[in-house]
Amino acid sequence: MPKIHDIKNYNIYIYYQDHQPPHVHIRYKKMAIASMTINDVVVLEGTIPITVDKEIRSWIISNREDLLKMWEKAVKGDPIL
Structure with missing residues (x-):
């Protein structure tokens, strides 16, 4: 589960071998707070x-294309970074 960005x-994060739809996980101080879809940016x-x-x-939205590429690799268990 590599961290891909900080805000x-x-x-x-994008987790390896995760469920559909393509999404990212948002954590705050090591605590999971939300997941959000990559395509339509819905919680x-x-x-x-x-x-x-x-x-x-x-x-x-600005990084959607790269995030989807990372997601495809992660679902297969391939390294994304």
């Missing part, structure tokens, strides 16, 4: 504080 004190589970929600969504 303020929030860390974004699957949990909540993201309003103070970072827009920034996280913008980052996912």
Whole structure:
């Protein structure tokens, strides 16, 4: 489960061999707080504080193509970084 990006004190991860749909996990101080889809940037589970929600969504949208490539590798168990 490599960390792929930091936004303020929030860390974004893609987990290996994870379930569909393609998504990222958001953690704060080692605690899982939410997961968000890569394609349509919808919260699957949990909540993201309003103070970072827009920034996280913008980052996912700006990096969607690379995130989807990482997701495809991770689902197969291949290294993504």
